[in-house]
Amino acid sequence: TTTGSYDSKKPREKLLGGGLLATEFDDESCLSRYHQASLRKPSPHKPSAYLVSKLRSYEKLHKRCGPGSDAYKSATVKLGLKPGNGSESVGECRYIVWVPYSGLANRIISLVSVFLYALLTERVILVDQRSGISDLFCEPFPATSWLLPRNFPLLGVWGLVTRSYNAYLSRADERLGIQVRVFDRHAGYLQHVMDQIVACTQRENLLPELSTQVTNTSRSKRLLKVVLVTSLHPEYSVKLKRMFWEQPTSTGESIEVYQPSEERVQQTDKKLHDQKALAEVYLLSLTDNIVTSARSTFGYFAYSLGGLRPWILYKPVNRTAPDPPCVKAVSMEPCFHRPPLYGCQAKTIEITPFVMTCEDSNPGLKLV
Numbered sequence: 002t003t004t005g006s007y008d009s010k011k012p013r014e015k016l017l018g019g020g021l022l023a024t025e026f027d028d029e030s031c032l033s034r035y036h037q038a039s040l041r042k043p044s045p046h047k048p049s050a051y052l053v054s055k056l057r058s059y060e061k062l063h064k065r066c067g068p069g070s071d072a073y074k075s076a077t078v079k080l081g082l083k084p085g086n087g088s089e090s091v092g093e094c095r096y097i098v099w100v101p102y103s104g105l106a107n108r109i110i111s112l113v114s115v116f117l118y119a120l121l122t123e124r125v126i127l128v129d130q131r132s133g134i135s136d137l138f139c140e141p142f143p144a145t146s147w148l149l150p151r152n153f154p155l156l157g158v159w160g161l162v163t164r165s166y167n168a169y170l171s172r173a174d175e176r177l178g179i180q181v182r183v184f185d186r187h188a189g190y191l192q193h194v195m196d197q198i199v200a201c202t203q204r205e206n207l208l209p210e211l212s213t214q215v216t217n218t219s220r221s222k223r224l225l226k227v228v229l230v231t232s233l234h235p236e237y238s239v240k241l242k243r244m245f246w247e248q249p250t251s252t253g254e255s256i257e258v259y260q261p262s263e264e265r266v267q268q269t270d271k272k273l274h275d276q277k278a279l280a281e282v283y284l285l286s287l288t289d290n291i292v293t294s295a296r297s298t299f300g301y302f303a304y305s306l307g308g309l310r311p312w313i314l315y316k317p318v319n320r321t322a323p324d325p326p327c328v329k330a331v332s333m334e335p336c337f338h339r340p341p342l343y344g345c346q347a348k349t350i351e352i353t354p355f356v357m358t359c360e361d362s363n364p365g366l367k368l369v
């Protein structure tokens with residue numbers, strides 16, 4: 002029976018089932034860790050020897066790979082965020098980062114799930130501490146930390162994603178991504194590209210046609226479709242937004258158009274510019290359907306990451322919108338623009354059933 006007072010002479014009890022908790026901590030390091038066993042009835046659910054041994058080996062792994070270790074430092078260098086000399090070995094450390102979401106109970110359930118996943122896949126769990134997790138829980142693993150260091154370089158590349166997602170995308174019934182990349186001497190707004198976007202999205206039923214009459218759709222049936230436009234130029238999303246504001250849609254759907262950034266010119270290697278570009282790729286990858294511009298790796302990255310088969314806008318010829326304006330790609334694979342088709346290498350290229358000429362580039366090749 003339990004007495005309600007903590008008896009440190011009961012080591013088996015205090016380690017929960019004889020091994021769920023690590024032995025290395027002293028009692029003062031965390032009041033709740035060993036105390037709680039004395040407040041509970043002994044659990045009928047005993048941890049298996051396998052689970053206990055997995056926990057012990059996990060603790061060793063976390064110590065070897067966790068923050069402050071050489072392996073952790075090498076892993077952040079490997080992320081490409083600090084110049085590395087390329088010769089350091091990360092030593093088989095793999096990580097999973099837990100980011101809090103929703104209320105306390107949801108956070109704890111997701112944290113437990115992530116830990117189980119880490120345990121089963123031999124990854125190291127690191128928790129985002131900005132929401133104050135260290136005010137709630139003790140460090141669970143001896144001689145290391147589970148807190149993702151505050152200077153972890155990707156924490157800032159992610160806020161851009163979550164703030165946009167929560168504010169604009171999360172409440173949509175359906176999300177459409179439109180990536181507009183203009184490869185033209187006169188980059189900027191081009192009317193034929195705008196015509197092409199409208200033609201493609203309406204023809205493929207990705208966006209509704211406009212109506213002259215107000216459709217009487219009940220409130221509950223009025224679906225919200227959010228259109229995420231990414232482009233260096235703001236005019237495409239401005240025009241789309243205006244279109245759906247000035248006239249009702251034939252289906253009664255509400256269309257909301259959102260463009261996160263309008264950088265105007267490519268500024269590769271400028272930190273915030275690159276962070277915005279990466280955030281937009283992530284956001285595009287979170288949509289349900291995606292329309293991308295021909296021959297843009299930016300678009301390839303987004304739809305491949307999202308596992309999406311895009312509608313690709315054909316490259317305009319003679320500054321007119323092509324007809325048909327776009328094609329649904331055969332697969333979510335990116336196009337390899339310059340396969341070695343020339344010279345002596347050409348003889349060794351074989352087109353197999355798994356490879357085809359890209360929809361948006363010839364002689365580009367892609368996996369089917």
Ligand code: GDP
Nearest residue numbers: 182231232233262267268277278281297298299
């Ligand atoms: P590609 O040139 O389209 O094949 O793709 P890259 O990503 O290699 O280069 C394009 C670069 O231009 C991006 O990395 C960004 O710096 C910038 N850029 C192009 N389109 C966009 C866009 O829609 N949003 C943002 N933020 N940047 C863009």
